[in-house]
Amino acid sequence: MNAPDDIAAINALRASFATAWNAGDVKALAALRMPDAVAMPNHQPTASGLPAIEAADTAFFAQMTAKMELMSDEVRTTGSWGFDRGRYKMTITPKAGGAPMTDEGRYIVVLEKGADGRWRLSRDIDNSTTPMPMPPPPPPDAAKGAAAKKGIK
Amino acid sequence: MNAPDDIAAINALRASFATAWNAGDVKALAALRMPDAVAMPNHQPTASGLPAIEAADTAFFAQMTAKMELMSDEVRTTGSWGFDRGRYKMTITPKAGGAPMTDEGRYIVVLEKGADGRWRLSRDIDNSTTPMPMPPPPPPDAAKGAAAKKGIK
Numbered sequence: 001m002n003a004p005d006d007i008a009a010i011n012a013l014r015a016s017f018a019t020a021w022n023a024g025d026v027k028a029l030a031a032l033r034m035p036d037a038v039a040m041p042n043h044q045p046t047a048s049g050l051p052a053i054e055a056a057d058t059a060f061f062a063q064m065t066a067k068m069e070l071m072s073d074e075v076r077t078t079g080s081w082g083f084d085r086g087r088y089k090m091t092i093t094p095k096a097g098g099a100p101m102t103d104e105g106r107y108i109v110v111l112e113k114g115a116d117g118r119w120r121l122s123r124d125i126d127n128s129t130t131p132m133p134m135p136p137p138p139p140p141d142a143a144k145g146a147a148a149k150k151g152i153k
Numbered sequence: 154m155n156a157p158d159d160i161a162a163i164n165a166l167r168a169s170f171a172t173a174w175n176a177g178d179v180k181a182l183a184a185l186r187m188p189d190a191v192a193m194p195n196h197q198p199t200a201s202g203l204p205a206i207e208a209a210d211t212a213f214f215a216q217m218t219a220k221m222e223l224m225s226d227e228v229r230t231t232g233s234w235g236f237d238r239g240r241y242k243m244t245i246t247p248k249a250g251g252a253p254m255t256d257e258g259r260y261i262v263v264l265e266k267g268a269d270g271r272w273r274l275s276r277d278i279d280n281s282t283t284p285m286p287m288p289p290p291p292p293p294d295a296a297k298g299a300a301a302k303k304g305i306k
Contacts, residue, residue, distance in 0.1 A: 040259045042280040106193045127195040127280040
């Protein structure tokens with residue numbers, strides 16, 4: 001449990017992931033994941049399996065340059081499973097132009113040690129600590145309906 | 154690994170969590186978590202340890218009635234650690250009045266079996282599959298600045 005070699009390998013894996021991400025290198029990212037990996041990025045659909053994840057990453061990096069920093073808060077392992085929990089800071093810039101968008105949040109990555117002894121990402125999920133933006137105001141008809149429900153005339 | 158008794162206990166834990174959540178029962182929720190639990194709800198701050206989680210839950214349920222459904226996609230255990238990964242549907246209704254808000258998304262919960270043989274939530278994170286609402290338009294001055302950067306006059 002929490003063998004130093006496993007922890008070190010997972011720390012190196014996280015660094016490789018950030019490097020590949022910041023390079024927009026979809027193939028390098030895929031090589032760091034288990035074949036049956038499941039990626040669950042916030043406000044995006046679930047991608048199950050490497051082909052689906054590669055397709056989603058390819059679509060994302062076609063539109064965006066992303067700069068991400070990962071800061072782990074804990075890594076725990078037991079046998080061939082483990083998890084990494086931490087925080088991210090990210091800046092996304094549309095390649096077509098426009099203002100960069102920044103976000104901060106957290107992640108949990110479930111890790112698996114393959115038969116080859118290598119640790120890879122198995123499941124990942126992230127979310128934001130930035131307050132949710134308010135949705136745009138409803139169209140005039142809907143607003144009238146809501147006002148009517150509250151008894152506002 | 155994946156012992157049937159452990160899987161059954163975790164399925165029961167999930168059901169108890171949903172029941173306590175839907176009742177807004179902060180004490181019952183706390184009893185299902187490890188003392189050093191960490192909760193990371195989307196677009197909210199991290200709550201570390203039971204007192205912080207109870208305070209956040211108390212503040213939330215003072216304002217909201219919440220109805221949540223949890224649908225697990227997989228449960229894996231190894232020794233005294235495991236994880237549950239799945240989906241949620243949630244409806245939140247402000248107690249002060251106003252339209253209910255609905256959301257759908259996913260979760261990963263890291264679980265731990267205590268010295269007493271009981272499984273409890275150790276780490277939890279969720280995120281949404283609903284597209285991110287666009288942030289409100291920037292104030293006029295900021296918009297002018299962005300237009301200037303793009304060379305728009």
